[in-house]
């Protein structure tokens with residue numbers, strides 16, 4: 001069993017792996033196939049109560065009521081951006097901690113179909129202290145359990161399925177074209193690889209073919225650059241994407257906004273990424289938040305180009321979402337394009353991220369900051 005939050009509560013089924021759930025069911029005196037039915041009711045049918053699990057016998061449902069909880073999240077806020085592209089939810093956990101989750105909708109862009117990407121949190125708060133990040137300014141509270149991570153995706157999956165049904169009813173898509181959530185990124189509150197086991201177990205649950213069945217290649221785990229965990233991840237038999245936050249092309253500049261750089265500077269970090277590429281054969285995504293006046297000059301783009309030239313990678317450039325008390329603004333459009341041009345000169349591919357959810361504070365940790373401010 002994976003670690004759960006330190007509160008007295010019935011056993012949360014969403015914290016269990018499929019094997020653990022099947023063992024629990026057998027321990028309760030039921031046939032093993034009941035475990036598979038229960039897993040399907042949770043993750044395929046997305047049942048929110050035991051009473052709704054009509055494929056299970058009445059007696060078994062009563063026993064589940066006695067011993068277990070599904071492990072739902074309490075919704076504090078659920079907001080939709082004006083353009084309808086982004087939803088953001090703030091959840092309260094049983095011990096009062098607040099976490100947030102974002103759903104981003106992307107229209108088809110030539111070679112790719114419609115995407116619905118969920119950005120999940122893996123910790124309440126964060127210990128990494130990045131100065132441009134609202135969560136980093138709030139400090140670390142605790143790790144999230146597997147169920148608390150997976151529940152965030154399930155909440156957005158229910159929303160996505162309702163949208164699918166409306167679009168099917170309106171003739172906008174065929175019955176066979178239900179999509180639900182298509183991608184998951186572990187880029188919300190917290191450092192996913194600091195909560196390594198629960199993050200990886202959540203990936204396994206999301207990926208399970210008897211449940212949500214989100215392809216591993218559609219799941220991205222991000223890290224601020226924890227070198228030992230990157231090397232550990234390289235040896236996992238999982239096809240997930242790895243995204244590493246760089247945010248600066250040199251140690252001095254990086255340490256100014258990312259305290260983690262003192263422990264894991266750029267050289268060992270890039271070496272760990274090369275190990276990951278060698279072992280998995282997969283490219284690494286480097287995240288680079290453009291902070292005006294801090295890391296967004298053309299000279300810094302050239303230095304980044306020299307650092308990454310020849311590395312199998314892709315750089316995602318994201319203009320910062322300014323926080324109320326944060327010191328950094330966004331670069332101009334001309335400045336962003338000049339930065340990207342300089343990277344191209346070194347053969348380093350990059351994308352400037354579409355800006356989503358600015359009006360609902362969709363940047364990391366910002367909605368919680370507002371909720372805490374009004375309580």
Ligand code: SF4
Pocket residue numbers: 126127128129130133134135136137188189190191224364
């Ligand atoms: S950017 Fe990510 S790693 Fe850095 S403080 Fe914020 S949540 Fe933590």
